[in-house]
Every structure is written in C-alpha cells, then in structure tokens.
Amino acid sequence: MKAAVLHRYDETLTAKEFVSFEDVVDPRLENPTDVIVRIGGAGVCRTDLHIVEGIWREKSSVNLPYIMGHENAGWVEELGKGVTGFKKGDPVICHPLVTSGHCLACRRGDDMHAEESVFPGINANGGYAQILLTGARSLIKLPKTLAPKDVAPYTDAGLTAYRAAKKASRHLLPGQYAVIIGAGGLGHIGIQVLKALCAAEIIVLDRAPGALELARGCGAHHVVKADGNEVEAVLSLTGGRGAEAVIDFVGEGDAIAKGLAMTRNAGFYYIVGYGGRIDIPTIDMITSEKTIVGNLVGTYAELVELMALADRGLVDLKTREYPLSAANDALHDLHHGRVPGRAVLVP
Incomplete structure (x- = not known):
C-alpha cells in the first residue's frame, strides 16, 4: 500500500518534507478482534506536528520509521475471526484508541x-495510508448522512472539543x-457543541480575522481579536467578573495566563x-477557588x-481535502496557519 511515512524528527519544523510518500507492507x-479499515479520510492534527518535532518521542514507544494519523474513518475491508456486528x-469512524476491554x-x-x-498514529502505525489496522471495539458505524472523509477529524479534534465542551455545559x-480561546480546528467544533448543549453566551478569542469569521458562523455570540487587550474585552463583556467557564484550545504562550485571568472566581x-x-x-x-x-x-x-449531533446537523466540521501524496503540503499549511478548520488526507 501507499503511505506517508515519518523517517526522522525535525525539531524546528523547517524541513521541506516531513514525511515520505512511499510503498510499505500492508x-x-x-488477533481475532482485529479489523482492517480502508481509509476514506485521515485528519491532519497539530499533534502530528508535535510528533514531527519529537515532543512525543518520550511519551510513546514507537520507533521510526512509522506512519502518523490518529484521526481515521473509512470502510471495513477485512475482519478478524472473532468480530461480529460488522461486514x-x-x-x-474509528475511536482513536484500541483497547482490550478487560x-x-x-x-x-x-x-x-x-x-x-x-493508539494508531501515536504509538503504532496510523492512517496516513491506504489501509489501517485497528480493533473492533474502536469502530462506530456511520449513518448514511456522513461520509468518512468528512468526519475523520471528529475522532480527535471533534472528540476532544466535545469532551471539554460537554464538561463545561454541565454547569x-x-x-x-x-470563553473559547482559539477558533481553529478544535475551537470551531467546541463552539457548536456548547451551543447545542447549553444556553450560555459564547465569547470566542482568536488572532486571525478568518477564524473569528468562522466562529461567528458557528454560533459565537461575541468575538474578540486577540491583540493584547482580550482580557479587558472579556471582562467588559461579562460585567467585570469574567466567565464561568474558559476552554483553552491553545494552551501555550500567553493564552494560559490570560485564560485564567478571564475565569471568574469559582469558575472552571x-x-x-x-x-x-x-x-x-x-x-x-x-x-x-x-x-x-x-x-x-x-x-x-x-x-x-x-456522531449523533453531526447526524442531526447540529455540528458541522469545516475541512480542506488533500490527496495522501500531498501530506507534506497539508502539514506545512497547518504549521503556517493556512488551514481553516481541519485538513484531511484522502487516499
């Protein structure tokens, strides 16, 4: 099969090619519960850039070369002898973790x-390829309304945003x-999930005008340009007390200190x-407190x-498609902020 393979780390992310498009063994x-999935779409995640940088080399046991790609969806191609309920x-769509269930x-x-x-794509070969080895416990059948290439990034970006927004919506x-910090690949999903699950007013912060425009389209009630005065802007919008919940999809630079400053006392x-x-x-x-x-x-x-929210049209994932052979283009575009929403590799 064809795959985009990582052969070496690049701590500065300056190489022309991060991965090599080549033939590898299928x-x-x-195991009896294994499943082979023919990839219909593989999401390109910022975590993949962190993998290229080598940040994950001490967090996983993977040895190079290997295949990235932990956001995967497609069609069942081959089933282990112990798998039932699929054909x-x-x-x-593949939950990103393959677990034993025991x-x-x-x-x-x-x-x-x-x-x-x-964790395919993290500590085992992933979905930057034509086919993927996963497990039956990870598979969720897609409704007819959702195509694999359109939903693949939900398995990490969408799921991560959903989990955080669901926690916040409960209170x-x-x-x-x-407040949502960052209206990119995760943030634009988080906005929609919050809007679907609760009635709080949603304030979105981002540096990019395009991201703020996307945030408005996703249901944000207020957008604030992150230009150095965002804390004051949020305090003004919230009557000087800050927000009951702040979800930080950036998690680096000055976003952390500012996010905590925007969180009101007894907030989350x-x-x-x-x-x-x-x-x-x-x-x-x-x-x-x-x-x-x-x-x-x-x-x-x-x-x-x-997936139930997506099936009902309450969450819409903005994607940009790239052929698998253009994985380097997708990674570079993501690194330089040229991807609105999420990038998806399509074999």
Whole structure:
C-alpha cells in the first residue's frame, strides 16, 4: 500500500518534507478482534506536528520509521475471526484508541486511561495510508448522512472539543458566559457543541480575522481579536467578573495566563491545547477557588454522542481535502496557519 511515512524528527519544523510518500507492507490481521479499515479520510492534527518535532518521542514507544494519523474513518475491508456486528464495506469512524476491554478503566468506559491499549498514529502505525489496522471495539458505524472523509477529524479534534465542551455545559446556565480561546480546528467544533448543549453566551478569542469569521458562523455570540487587550474585552463583556467557564484550545504562550485571568472566581478553566505551562500561586488558587481541568481526547460513548449531533446537523466540521501524496503540503499549511478548520488526507 501507499503511505506517508515519518523517517526522522525535525525539531524546528523547517524541513521541506516531513514525511515520505512511499510503498510499505500492508498491515495484516493479528488477533481475532482485529479489523482492517480502508481509509476514506485521515485528519491532519497539530499533534502530528508535535510528533514531527519529537515532543512525543518520550511519551510513546514507537520507533521510526512509522506512519502518523490518529484521526481515521473509512470502510471495513477485512475482519478478524472473532468480530461480529460488522461486514466488509461498512462505513465506520474509528475511536482513536484500541483497547482490550478487560481492564477496570475499560469496563468503566474510561477508554483514554485503559491499561491495555494501542493508539494508531501515536504509538503504532496510523492512517496516513491506504489501509489501517485497528480493533473492533474502536469502530462506530456511520449513518448514511456522513461520509468518512468528512468526519475523520471528529475522532480527535471533534472528540476532544466535545469532551471539554460537554464538561463545561454541565454547569453553565442561561445568562452565564463561556470563553473559547482559539477558533481553529478544535475551537470551531467546541463552539457548536456548547451551543447545542447549553444556553450560555459564547465569547470566542482568536488572532486571525478568518477564524473569528468562522466562529461567528458557528454560533459565537461575541468575538474578540486577540491583540493584547482580550482580557479587558472579556471582562467588559461579562460585567467585570469574567466567565464561568474558559476552554483553552491553545494552551501555550500567553493564552494560559490570560485564560485564567478571564475565569471568574469559582469558575472552571479547561485546558486542551498543550505546549506551555500553568504557573499560579497557591494563595491565588485558594482565594479564587478556580478549578483547572485537563482534557484528554474522549471516550467511545462520547464519540457516539458527537456522531449523533453531526447526524442531526447540529455540528458541522469545516475541512480542506488533500490527496495522501500531498501530506507534506497539508502539514506545512497547518504549521503556517493556512488551514481553516481541519485538513484531511484522502487516499
């Protein structure tokens, strides 16, 4: 099969080619619950750039060369002997984690903390290829309204945004405020999920005028250009007290300090983006009683819920398609901020 293969890290992200488009050996069924999926679309994620940088080399056991791509959807191609409920040709979206189902975390539905798991595209070969090896427990059948290439990024970007927005929606009431920092690939989904799940007023921050325009189209009630005065702007919109919930899809640079400053006392700051550090004096944590919440992708059940919203037209994923052979173009466009929404590789 053809695949876009990572052979070496590039800490500065300055190489002309991050991956090599080449022929590789097809994956094969190894266990009774394995499934081969023919890729219809593979999302290109900022995490892939972090992988290229080498940030994940100590977090995963993968050895180069290997195939990135952890946002995958397609059609069932081949089934292990123990797989039931699916047949060849079924359109599916793949939860990003392949779990055994045996550990306590699995049985509680806490997929992201399973003790026995494989994460294609992170610590095993992923979907920047024509076919993918995954597991039956990861598959969700797609309704006829959704095509694989249109939904692939939901498996990480969408699922991560959904999980954070769902957490926030549980305590947001009408008349309260939610701030979303970053209206890109994750943020534009988070806006729509919040709008679908709660009645809070949504304020969106971004540096790019195009992203703010996208945010308005996704349902933001207020947009604020991140030009250095965004904290003051948010405080003005919220009567000087800040927002009950802040979801930070950036997680680096000055976004963290500003996000915490926008969170009102007893409010919740949800950190999704990464690369920076949270530094807050303990006395401030005590006196403000703010809650800081980490978010790691999401569960199988949450991906099912997100597909239900997409099927009903309540969430729409903005994508730009690239042929698999143009994976480097997609990665460079993402790195330089030229992708509105999400990039998707189509074999």
